[in-house]
Amino acid sequence: MWTWFHRLASPPTFYRLANLLTPWLLALALALLAIGVYGGLYLAPADYQQGDAFRIIYVHVPAAALSLSIYMTMAVAGGIALIWRMKLAEIAVVTAAPIGASFTALALITGMLWGKPTWGAYWVWDARLTSELVLLFLYLGVIGLNQAYSDARTAARACAWLALVGVINVPIVHYSVQWWNSLHQGSTILSIDGIAKPKISGPMLWPLLLTLAGFYLFFGAALLRRMQNEVLLREKNARWVQELFAI
Amino acid sequence: MNPKYAFFIWSSYALTALVLLWNLISPALTRKALLNKISAGNGDPESDE
Amino acid sequence: MTKRQKRIYAVAGLVVGVGVAAALGFTAFRKNMMYFYTPSDLIAGDVPVGANLELGGLVEKGSLVRAEGLKIQFSVADCAKAVPVRYEGVVPDLFREGQGVVATGHMGDDHVFVATRILAKHDENYMPPRVAESLKSEDGKHSCAPFKSVAANAG
Known part of the structure; x- marks a missing residue:
């Protein structure tokens, strides 16, 4: 098990594996997204309250779910990077941050575009919206911190510490709608009573599950691509890189 | 689709497409620049640039 | 204690510490977050x-x-x-x-x-x-x- 782990963690193995995996991940992600978006925009019926405005759910919820999952990924990779000094984990921390920031910004903006026609306001300072904005600043903090150091490994470790400190915000975002009064509604899918008695009807649910899966696979592909770049940058003078691109 | 909501819905989906696209293009450009650099420095493995 | 164990404690201590601080803070200021x-x-x-x-x-x-x-x-x-x-x-x-x-x-x-x-x-x-x-x-x-x-x- 450990030899397998170390093999995978070696940059050349990772690079080749990622090369194999990424096109498939990306193709599957885009296929799921295409079907999910078509289902969400055309096949799903309009909502009894919100009419068509609810269709924003098919991009807003996956973006918001990813914004939390990517941060969790960063924190776990950060822990591994700090404890075991694993290079690939360091790389994962710094390369996940820009992807996470982009999906957090997307969650915030699609949320505003959903809030205006339904709530009647683009923005309010309730616990959910505020904590999600804090999440965006945490991502920007990691990105900034990474650029502040000239040594890549020192930078990655500093980012790992920040990722670990900020991970407390992840449960806060998720549970904000339960712990505090908020304008934002509760969780539709990730709730205990929602599993027993679905809070969204079947024809509206399946496109959401497809776009969710599509977003997650897309993140996998995007992260692998960025990690490959970072591996190349750090190892650009290594023999395997030179051999890989020898003309 | 209720035209009143169309702006909000289409903007959301358009922005999503933009974010996905950026996440594809940005690493692709980085890679291109990196590969140029690596093949340029191929003859001189000791060089840092 | 090995260096690695020390790092495990540092990481775990940080996460637990921040969690406790946040929990205390939110209990004290719960009203303000409503x-x-x-x-x-x-x-x-x-x-x-x-x-x-x-x-x-x-x-x-x-x-x-x-x-x-x-x-x-x-x-x-x-x-x-x-x-x-x-x-x-x-x-x-x-x-x-x-x-x-x-x-x-x-x-x-x-x-x-x-x-x-x-x-x-x-x-x-x-x-x-x-x-x-x-x-x-x-x-x-x-x-x-x-x-x-x-x-x-x-x-």
Whole structure:
């Protein structure tokens, strides 16, 4: 098990594996997204309250779910990077941050575009919206911190510490709608009573599950691509890189 | 689709497409620049640039 | 203790420490993180006097009265109490009887809440109109449960 782990963690193995995996991940992600978006925009019926405005759910919820999952990924990779000094984990921390920031910004903006026609306001300072904005600043903090150091490994470790400190915000975002009064509604899918008695009807649910899966696979592909770049940058003078691109 | 909501819905989906696209293009450009650099420095493995 | 063990303790200690600090902080400032007060809070007097505040609850069935122009009056209720609200202006599309709302304004001298802004608070249930129709008879289609008293929650 450990030899397998170390093999995978070696940059050349990772690079080749990622090369194999990424096109498939990306193709599957885009296929799921295409079907999910078509289902969400055309096949799903309009909502009894919100009419068509609810269709924003098919991009807003996956973006918001990813914004939390990517941060969790960063924190776990950060822990591994700090404890075991694993290079690939360091790389994962710094390369996940820009992807996470982009999906957090997307969650915030699609949320505003959903809030205006339904709530009647683009923005309010309730616990959910505020904590999600804090999440965006945490991502920007990691990105900034990474650029502040000239040594890549020192930078990655500093980012790992920040990722670990900020991970407390992840449960806060998720549970904000339960712990505090908020304008934002509760969780539709990730709730205990929602599993027993679905809070969204079947024809509206399946496109959401497809776009969710599509977003997650897309993140996998995007992260692998960025990690490959970072591996190349750090190892650009290594023999395997030179051999890989020898003309 | 209720035209009143169309702006909000289409903007959301358009922005999503933009974010996905950026996440594809940005690493692709980085890679291109990196590969140029690596093949340029191929003859001189000791060089840092 | 090996260096690696030390690092494990440092990482675990940091995460636990930040978690405890956050939990303590949020217990102390729970009230400040609430977006709105409920009718129960207002009636119990657990609100800043004369201040502008948010009042959240369901628009009570049968309470909505439309006066001339854009003037309306209705009651906002949580699971226990109700407060009359006066408002003049445009309301969100979702505004109707039985719907969750958050009103910004202040308590008037006549014990009527004078609202300057009304937002709709929808719930996390999504269904086509046909399904909603079949649920009409069921109570609690719009639940009062999300409107928790700030005072009761903050202790």
